[in-house]
Amino acid sequence: MTDEKTNMGSKLVVNRRKALTLAGATAALSFPGPFISRAHARDVLYVNTWGGPWEESAKVNLFEPFMRENNVEIKTVSPVSFAKLAAQVKTGVYEFDVTTLGDADIVRANEAGLLEDVSKAPLDKSALWDGAIFQNGVASHAFATLISYRKDKFPNGGPKTWADFFDPIKFPGSRCLQRHAGRVLAIALLADGVDPDKLFPLDLDRAFAKLDKIKPHIRVWWTQGPQSGQLLRDGEVDMIGIWQTYPVRLIREGQPIEMIWDKALLDRAYWVVAKGSPRAALAWKFVQTAVRGDNVSKFSLANVYGPLNPKAFDFVPAEDAKLMPTSPENIKKVVLQDTTKASDQLAEASKQFDRWIAR
Amino acid sequence: MTTLRNERALLWLLLLPVVGFLAVFFLVPLSQVLYFSVMDPGFTLKHYTAFITDGFYWKVLFGTFQTAAFVTVLALLMAYPLAYMVVRLGGAFATTILLIVTMSFWTSFLVRTFAWMVILGNNGPLRAAMEMLGIVPAPQLLFTRFSSTLAMVHLLIPFMVLALYSVMKKIDPNLTRAARSLGASPFDAFRRIFLPLSAPGIVNGCTLVFIMCLGFYVTPVLLGSPREQMIAGLIGQQIEEFLEFGEASATSVILLAVTLTVFALYNRFVGLDKLWG
Numbered sequence: 001m002t003d004e005k006t007n008m009g010s011k012l013v014v015n016r017r018k019a020l021t022l023a024g025a026t027a028a029l030s031f032p033g034p035f036i037s038r039a040h041a042r043d044v045l046y047v048n049t050w051g052g053p054w055e056e057s058a059k060v061n062l063f064e065p066f067m068r069e070n071n072v073e074i075k076t077v078s079p080v081s082f083a084k085l086a087a088q089v090k091t092g093v094y095e096f097d098v099t100t101l102g103d104a105d106i107v108r109a110n111e112a113g114l115l116e117d118v119s120k121a122p123l124d125k126s127a128l129w130d131g132a133i134f135q136n137g138v139a140s141h142a143f144a145t146l147i148s149y150r151k152d153k154f155p156n157g158g159p160k161t162w163a164d165f166f167d168p169i170k171f172p173g174s175r176c177l178q179r180h181a182g183r184v185l186a187i188a189l190l191a192d193g194v195d196p197d198k199l200f201p202l203d204l205d206r207a208f209a210k211l212d213k214i215k216p217h218i219r220v221w222w223t224q225g226p227q228s229g230q231l232l233r234d235g236e237v238d239m240i241g242i243w244q245t246y247p248v249r250l251i252r253e254g255q256p257i258e259m260i261w262d263k264a265l266l267d268r269a270y271w272v273v274a275k276g277s278p279r280a281a282l283a284w285k286f287v288q289t290a291v292r293g294d295n296v297s298k299f300s301l302a303n304v305y306g307p308l309n310p311k312a313f314d315f316v317p318a319e320d321a322k323l324m325p326t327s328p329e330n331i332k333k334v335v336l337q338d339t340t341k342a343s344d345q346l347a348e349a350s351k352q353f354d355r356w357i358a359r
Numbered sequence: 360m361t362t363l364r365n366e367r368a369l370l371w372l373l374l375l376p377v378v379g380f381l382a383v384f385f386l387v388p389l390s391q392v393l394y395f396s397v398m399d400p401g402f403t404l405k406h407y408t409a410f411i412t413d414g415f416y417w418k419v420l421f422g423t424f425q426t427a428a429f430v431t432v433l434a435l436l437m438a439y440p441l442a443y444m445v446v447r448l449g450g451a452f453a454t455t456i457l458l459i460v461t462m463s464f465w466t467s468f469l470v471r472t473f474a475w476m477v478i479l480g481n482n483g484p485l486r487a488a489m490e491m492l493g494i495v496p497a498p499q500l501l502f503t504r505f506s507s508t509l510a511m512v513h514l515l516i517p518f519m520v521l522a523l524y525s526v527m528k529k530i531d532p533n534l535t536r537a538a539r540s541l542g543a544s545p546f547d548a549f550r551r552i553f554l555p556l557s558a559p560g561i562v563n564g565c566t567l568v569f570i571m572c573l574g575f576y577v578t579p580v581l582l583g584s585p586r587e588q589m590i591a592g593l594i595g596q597q598i599e600e601f602l603e604f605g606e607a608s609a610t611s612v613i614l615l616a617v618t619l620t621v622f623a624l625y626n627r628f629v630g631l632d633k634l635w636g
Binding site: 082 | 415418419476477480481482499501502580581585586588593596598599600601602
């Protein structure tokens with residue numbers, strides 16, 4: 001029983017034992033004793049989520065099926081925090097058992113020994129696909145950072161490549177990118193003509209030199225997903241490097257928005273189990289369910305993420321697949337990040353990026 | 360005698376809940392921060408030297424203090440006349456104004472920040488009004504130091520108003536009247552009687568607003584110029600992004616030390632109790 005190892009669970013067990021002893025004593029004294037109807041409390045799994053629309057979709061499409069099928073309860077903790085993952089492995093107090101990590105964070109977390117070993121996990125690997133397992137995580141879904149622009153600002157056609165995005169003479173106008181060193185530096189190198197296969201490790205000097213050229217045209221750096229959508233919608237910026245979810249929504253609303261799939265930067269998210277989690281077995285069981293084609297397709301459809309399980313596209317209508325970064329058609333256009341080659345430079349790059357912004 | 364002593368002992372007991380609370384939830388975490396700042400991993404002062412020798416940190420720290428001071432002064436200039444008017448007029452008017460002021464506490468800082476994004480935006484009402492008045496093209500307001508300062512002043516004014524009001528309403532109106540009857544002009548009576556008596560409110564309000572402003576960082580990031588950075592954001596990033604608890608702790612300790620120094624210097628040379636001398 002997974003229950004017996006848990007912090008929360010052990011308390012329950014102790015209480016239950018006490019209760020049982022007490023009940024036994026009572027029973028011995030006055031037979032027939034009270035009938036104990038609930039000998040076993042439901043297991044609880046704690047999942048770390050991104051909150052917002054992410055959690056809404058996960059609740060309906062991932063958590064609820066798992067809860068029904070296994071008679072367990074899922075409680076959520078948000079937002080996703082790398083710091084918390086590190087802290088709880090250090091202190092042994094587990095606020096969550098399962099979380100998702102991106103391409104860069106998973107390498108860092110794995111190197112720091114924060115993740116349960118996937119090779120020892122009770123996973124049915126035959127149900128997974130080639131490349132599903134990466135750095136002790138199981139691939140779930142992906143999003144892409146791509147160029148999106150307002151068609152009303154560029155009636156004769158807007159930027160088609162990252163090089164155009166970085167060319168304020170050919171395409172004048174205000175720009176916006178995410179305040180995220182890893183992605184912005186990679187994009188700058190793509191704009192400078194670096195081959196996607198040779199992107200990592202990042203050539204920092206070259207990337208910053210390229211960024212210098214558009215710095216005066218960056219009106220604002222976005223930090224929150226919804227903020228980026230708002231900026232584009234309100235016309236605060238003319239072009240933006242943005243996750244596909246937001247322009248897709250705006251296009252469906254009928255806004256004059258264009259999005260460019262070519263060389264969009266793909267970020268994959270992986271399910272991982274916190275090292276030493278007392279509920280690891282249950283956690284892996286959840287991961288197995290969460291990446292199943294039917295589940296991950298429904299989860300992805302709600303917010304137009306790209307499912308990473310190829311079987312998921314059996315469940316996705318063709319017109320929706322067109323808007324997903326991992327569809328058979330788009331996956332050929334996007335840039336996959338090999339962050340294993342960049343893990344030791346990203347922290348330093350991030351600090352340098354902050355100094356560069358403040359300059 | 361014994362009963363009196365017992366009573367005194369009992370009175371001390373009354374302090375127990377608050378002292379216990381502060382010890383557990385304030386002193387313990389604070390000492391932990393102090394501890395981390397010199398003990399990550401073993402005993403070391405490198406987190407402090409890293410801060411002190413790096414011009415970038417000083418620039419951010421100085422910028423943060425500058426912003427906080429500017430916001431505090433603006434909030435005071437706007438809140439003082441309002442609080443004064445509320446106290447002097449009293450009655451239903453005062454109740455209404457105070458209700459409106461406290462109502463703004465019901466809406467979160469983040470929501471109000473987003474509201475400013477709409478108001479100041481390219482398609483927002485403020486720019487539309489400017490263009491109607493013939494200012495074409497209207498200047499872009501969002502993502503400038505102006506807009507972040509404006510929003511911070513707006514967010515913090517209620518604290519200033521309430522701090523001023525609580526002191527002003529205790530000032531005996533007869534004192535100003537007495538000054539007037541002895542020949543002081545209205546302005547003199549205000550400057551020499553009311554203003555000095557309201558100084559504790561000014562000090563309280565300014566301290567409160569200044570300290571709160573030091574901790575702001577979401578509002579400047581969402582509304583301010585891309586170059587703007589507050590020290591609180593830097594500390595958050597050191598923990599969230601880099602997992603550098605030692606460096607973040609050292610930065611926090613330095614922020615605390617510099618804040619206390621500013622107040623100590625102010626107290627030494629101006630006197631917190633006699634702000635308007």
